[in-house]
Amino acid sequence: MTIQANFPAIKPSLLLDFANTKQLDSRITYTRASTATFYNGVTTAKAEENLVLYSQDFDNVYWNKNNCNITPNTTTAPDGTSTADSLIENTANTIHYLSAPIGGGVIGQVYTVSIYAKANTRTIILLYTAMNGGGGTYFDLSAGTIGTTNGVAPTSSAISSVGSGWYRCSITYTATITSGVNAFQCFLVQSGTTVSYTGDGTSGVFVWGAQLEQRSAVSAYTATTTQAITNYIPALQTAASGVARFDNNLTTGESLGLLIEESRSNLNTYSDDLANAAWTKVASSITSNTIVAPDGTLTGDKLVEDSANAAHYVTSNAPSVTSGTAYTLSVYAKAGERSVLQIVPSASGFPVSFANFNLATGAIGTLSGLTSTSITLVGNGWYRCSVTVTASATTTASVNFIVQTSSSASRVGTYQGDGFSGIFLWGAQFEAGSFATSYIPTVASQVTRAADAASMTGTNFSTWYRADEGAAFVDIVLPSTAPVDCYPFRITGASALVFGYKDSGTLVRPITGTVSGNGVSTTASYKASGAYSFTANEKNGAVNGTLAGVTTTGAFGLNTAVEIGGFNSSAGKLNGCIKKIAYYPLRVTNAQLQALTS
Numbered sequence: 205m206t207i208q209a210n211f212p213a214i215k216p217s218l219l220l221d222f223a224n225t226k227q228l229d230s231r232i233t234y235t236r237a238s239t240a241t242f243y244n245g246v247t248t249a250k251a252e253e254n255l256v257l258y259s260q261d262f263d264n265v266y267w268n269k270n271n272c273n274i275t276p277n278t279t280t281a282p283d284g285t286s287t288a289d290s291l292i293e294n295t296a297n298t299i300h301y302l303s304a305p306i307g308g309g310v311i312g313q314v315y316t317v318s319i320y321a322k323a324n325t326r327t328i329i330l331l332y333t334a335m336n337g338g339g340g341t342y343f344d345l346s347a348g349t350i351g352t353t354n355g356v357a358p359t360s361s362a363i364s365s366v367g368s369g370w371y372r373c374s375i376t377y378t379a380t381i382t383s384g385v386n387a388f389q390c391f392l393v394q395s396g397t398t399v400s401y402t403g404d405g406t407s408g409v410f411v412w413g414a415q416l417e418q419r420s421a422v423s424a425y426t427a428t429t430t431q432a433i434t435n436y437i438p439a440l441q442t443a444a445s446g447v448a449r450f451d452n453n454l455t456t457g458e459s460l461g462l463l464i465e466e467s468r469s470n471l472n473t474y475s476d477d478l479a480n481a482a483w484t485k486v487a488s489s490i491t492s493n494t495i496v497a498p499d500g501t502l503t504g505d506k507l508v509e510d511s512a513n514a515a516h517y518v519t520s521n522a523p524s525v526t527s528g529t530a531y532t533l534s535v536y537a538k539a540g541e542r543s544v545l546q547i548v549p550s551a552s553g554f555p556v557s558f559a560n561f562n563l564a565t566g567a568i569g570t571l572s573g574l575t576s577t578s579i580t581l582v583g584n585g586w587y588r589c590s591v592t593v594t595a596s597a598t599t600t601a602s603v604n605f606i607v608q609t610s611s612s613a614s615r616v617g618t619y620q621g622d623g624f625s626g627i628f629l630w631g632a633q634f635e636a637g638s639f640a641t642s643y644i645p646t647v648a649s650q651v652t653r654a655a656d657a658a659s660m661t662g663t664n665f666s667t668w669y670r671a672d673e674g675a676a677f678v679d680i681v682l683p684s685t686a687p688v689d690c691y692p693f694r695i696t697g698a699s700a701l702v703f704g705y706k707d708s709g710t711l712v713r714p715i716t717g718t719v720s721g722n723g724v725s726t727t728a729s730y731k732a733s734g735a736y737s738f739t740a741n742e743k744n745g746a747v748n749g750t751l752a753g754v755t756t757t758g759a760f761g762l763n764t765a766v767e768i769g770g771f772n773s774s775a776g777k778l779n780g781c782i783k784k785i786a787y788y789p790l791r792v793t794n795a796q797l798q799a800l801t802s
Contacts, residue, residue, distance in 0.1 A: 212675070212796055217668035218787035220768075222461035223679075226450040231664035232768065234448050237654040241440050241499075241642045242463055243582075245452030249439040249500025251584045252426040253417040256304050256388055259428045260412050262289045271403070272300040272392065281412040282320050282366045282624055283541055288412040290324065293392050293403030300403055301332075304388040306416060309335050309379035314359070317388055318374035318415045318422045320366065321345055325407040328393035329373065330354055331361075334385035336377040342397055343373040345409060352397060362422060364491070367511075367623040372413075374422040387416055423502055424495035424540075424628070437584035439500035440643065448658070449642075451781050454582050460681050461784065463642070464692075464769030466777035467655040470644035471523035471634040472603070477647075478505045478629055482521045487514035487621065488607065497630040498536050498586050498643075504630040506540060509607050509621035516621055517548075517606035523634060523650070525553045525595040530575060533603040534590035534640040535632045536582065539563035541625035546606040548616060549593045553601025558615040560608060561589040563627060569611025575638065588631075590640040603634055641779060655777060658768040665765050669695065670789035677788075677800045682780040691776040693785055697763035744794055749802035751794055 220229055226244075228234055258264040263276040273292045281288035293300040309315050321329050323345035332340030332354065339356030343349075343363050348371055350361050358375035366372055392408060394401040413425050426433050443449045449463040474480040479492035487510050495504035509516035525531060531554075537545045543564040549557055557573025566587060568577050575592040582588055595601065607627055609619050631643050644653045678693045744751065768785070770777035792800070 212788045212790065212792050214788065214790065216677075216786035217670070217789045218785065220782075220785040222450060222781075222785075223459040223783040226459065228448050228462075228658070231660050232658050233661065234446070234656070234658045236446060236448075236656045238445055238652065240443050240449060240465070240653050240656075241644070242443060242449035243438055243452045243454055244441050244450065245438075245457065245459060247439045247441060247500075248436040249496060250419070251435040251437040251496040252424055253419070253434045254426045254428045255306060255416040255418070255432045256414045257428050257430060257432060259414045259426075260287050260289075261429070262291070262302060262411060262414075266305065268303045268305060268386075270301045270303060271296045271298050272302060272408070274302070279322070279410050280368070282368075282370045282372075284622055284625065288320075288322070288410050290408055291390070291392065291411045292406065292408035293326075295403050295405045297400075297402040299391060299400050301389050301391040302411070303386040303390075304414065304416075306387040309382070309387065309418070311379055311382055313379050313418055314376060314420045315379055315387070316374055316376045316417050316419055316422050318372055318425075319390055319411060320370055320372050320413040320425075321390070322368075322370045322410040324409050326392050326394070326409050328395065329409060330391035330393055330399055331373050331375050332389040332391060333375065333377060333387050334389070335379045335381055335387045337380050339377065340389070340391075341375050342393065343371065345369075345371055354397065354399070359420075370412075372422065372425075376420055376422075388414060390414075419502070421493070421502055424504075424506075435584055437496060437498065437500065437586065438582065440498045440582075442499075445654075448656070459783075460781035462658070462769065462782045464656045464658065464778045464780070464782065465641050465653070466770070466779055467652060468635045468637060468641045468644065469650055469652040470646050471636075471650050472520050472632045473646050473648060473650060475632045475644070475646040476503050476505075476630050478507070478518055478632070484519040486517050486519065487512045488516040488518060488626070490518065495538070495628050498582050504538070504628050506626050506628050507605065507607055508624060508626035509542070511621050511623040513618060513620045515606060515616045515618045517604045517616075518629075519550075519604050520602045520632060520634060522550075522552075522600035522602045525597075525599065525601045527595050527598045529636055530592055530594045530638045531601075531634065532590050532592045532637055532640045533634050534588055535605055536586050536588050536630045536643075537561065537563055537605075538584075538586045538628040540627045542607050542609060542627050544569070544608040544611055544613065545589055545627055545629075546608045546613060546615075546617070547589060547591045548604040548606060549591065550602040550604065553595050553597055553599045554593050555596045556615070557591070557593050559591050560611045560613055561587065562611045563587055567611065570613065572615070578640065588640065592638055603632070605629055605632070639779070656769060659765055660768075661765040668787060668789070669763065669766070671762060673789075673791040675788040675790065675792040675797070677784070677786040679783040679785075680778065680780055681783060682778070690778050691767070691770055692778050692782055694767040694771070694776070695763050696765055696767060744797060746794075746797040746801045749798050751798060
């Protein structure tokens with residue numbers, strides 16, 4: 205057929221191209237009485253960064269050994285590998301230090317220098333930079349404490365134990381020099397603050413994992429070799445109350461259009477602060493604010509196993525659940541030394557169930573007892589993992605996030621921990637519903653995200669609507685679980701014309717009062733182009749190029765409004781994105797219905 209035969213000969217009287225314009229038509233009334241999150245497809249944030257080369261290979265010629273020597277790979281590093289080096293003083297009567305030939309930074313910018321260090325025959329180091337005019341901080345590797353400063357005092361200093369006698373030491377400062385200086389210097393200290401002394405040729409400390417980053421606090425360590433590393437992550441955005449969201453697919457970059465969701469509540473408190481006492485740690489600990497999270501802030505936590513032969517996990521607080529209600533439990537997760545996350549709904553309130561998620565491959569491993577599972581890449585190695593399960597009792601329940609060593613691990617499986625390995629977690633959500641919706645951050649109390657509502661009324665509606673005949677085209681993106689009774693496009697008033705899904709994913713034809721046309725099953729495909737066409741006594745619909753069947757019963761009354769994405773209450777919400785809506789003021793042919801939706 206020709207293009208003219210395949211498509212309507214006239215332009216649509218209403219065209220809402222949300223995916224391409226990323227804005228609302230001025231005739232649409234839009235409301236949502238709360239903030240809400242989404243991905244705009246544009247905004248990114250700096251994630252891991254390391255401007256030092258050969259960050260755990262101090263024997264490389266890149267590193268200057270000033271009156272000291274490096275013996276490589278002499279002990280077990282914080283990551284469990286035999287890659288930690290010995291930094292040993294020579295016999296000169298002078299200063300003994302390791303430095304990286306990095307020039308000065310950008311004047312006025314904040315930088316953080318860090319290194320992992322462990323006491324040997326020396327127990328104190330001075331971490332120093334020339335980028336601030338020359339200054340640093342002493343660290344006691346025996347006591348795990350911060351000492352005095354030397355020269356220009358850094359803005360802040362920090363030391364944290366990472367197990368087995370290892371400490372991560374860091375200083376933060378503002379750069380005042382642009383060139384000709386060493387940004388990174390690690391001095392051996394004889395005792396107290398004595399930096400210049402006659403070395404014995406054998407004494408020193410263990411060192412590993414140097415890092416320089418342009419930020420105001422130390423973040424997750426990123427190893428380098430020949431190239432500096434700066435990673436970026438798509439940043440989850442927050443839309444203000446009453447501001448529409450236009451979402452994006454982070455894997456393909458596709459603009460998905462207008463996001464419409466029902467009201468949901470996050471029943472987990474302290475959703476991005478798993479160090480809080482609201483979360484119980486079992487054979488594990490939480491290192492808080494150690495990695496850049498999916499929202500671009502340094503708020504991602506690390507779940508670290510201890511050295512016991514046990515199950516290593518963190519458990520949420522215990523919200524109330526109702527028997528027979530479906531709940532979806534989700535969290536953002538990223539591989540650390542371990543790469544398998546197991547999500548386990550509590551035996552209190554839920555049937556015995558679990559799922560393993562491989563954070564290295566993005567695959568779902570062994571699972572049991574769940575309604576559904578999903579894993580979605582959101583950028584820079586972060587995945588959103590979720591399980592859906594129906595409550596078996598009316599009681600309090602919780603969710604367990606467990607570190608595992610295998611994608612085939614059994615439920616709450618045990619293993620011998622090493623005291624330092626783990627995974628990164630952020631953004632835990634516990635919501636009533638059969639699939640995960642957009643993330644709802646919480647602190648001390650549960651938080652509800654209000655429903656999105658969009659409509660056209662009055663002359664904003666009547667100027668493009670034709671009552672006696674017409675055709676509507678709707679291109680939508682649904683959640684991965686088949687919806688029940690959702691209505692992306694609903695013309696209403698004296699009677700109703702609906703394009704939507706009903707009874708677990710059957711396309712609903714034009715509906716007039718209580719009379720429905722024939723449907724097309726779409727349960728295998730949740731990204732759908734659909735259309736319907738009508739006259740006073742004849743209606744038909746199509747989805748993804750497949751026709752329904754002509755219905756010849758029912759008459760239309762005077763309609764006065766259109767609801768976009770669902771009823772203006774919380775009922776019938778799409779819980780997905782509308783890419784495009786077009787309305788033609790004529791009854792198109794069946795062939796054109798198929799062409800529009802193919």
